[in-house]
């Protein structure tokens with residue numbers, strides 16, 4: 001194989017590797033950021049939930065006290081029924097008892113509404129706590145992973161860019177090097193993989209594959225025109 005072509009292929013492979021490193025890091029920081037946002041959301045849900053729970057519990061205490069006061073009053077009036085002196089007093093007492101019973105029923109109904117609210121709020125808080133624990137543990141793992149990746153890839157990236165510099169220096173076609181460096185190079189390469197072009201994924205005829213496998217030169221893909229090479 002032409003040495004110059006081999007250099008172009010090597011350059012292409014290095015670029016692919018650098019791209020892969022960026023991809024492997026590229027996903028993690030995004031995931032970490034999303035998880036950090038979710039943790040903040042859950043923390044504020046928990047904070048608000050606890051505040052609301054406090055208010056609800058206060059209302060339950062108030063209505064409990066109110067119903068027990070009303071029950072005491074009703075009992076007291078009920079016992080007075082036997083000592084009334086006339087019908088007028090009797091009627092007045094019954095009316096008062098009826099009124100208190102109505103008040104008591106209202107308080108009981110409020111009490112049960114707040115008890116249901118309390119249960120609902122407690123479920124929300126517990127669910128948020130569970131989710132927060134799960135996300136926090138995943139977040140911790142991801143932060144660690146990114147640290148490890150960065151530690152090993154930093155080294156690899158440095159080596160790759162060093163190799164790249166060497167290839168570019170050794171290249172005879174300086175015009176290619178120049179256009180490569182300023183990003184105007186349009187010479188595209190792709191590997192032939194699984195009997196197909198890895199750029200456009202179209203299947204290639206057996207004779208064409210045999211030619212590419214000879215590695216005597218680069219063969220342009222009949223579908224997309226990219227220069228195909230064979231990797232052993």
Ligand SMILES: [Zn+2]
Nearest residue numbers: 197200221224
């Ligand atoms: Zn193609």
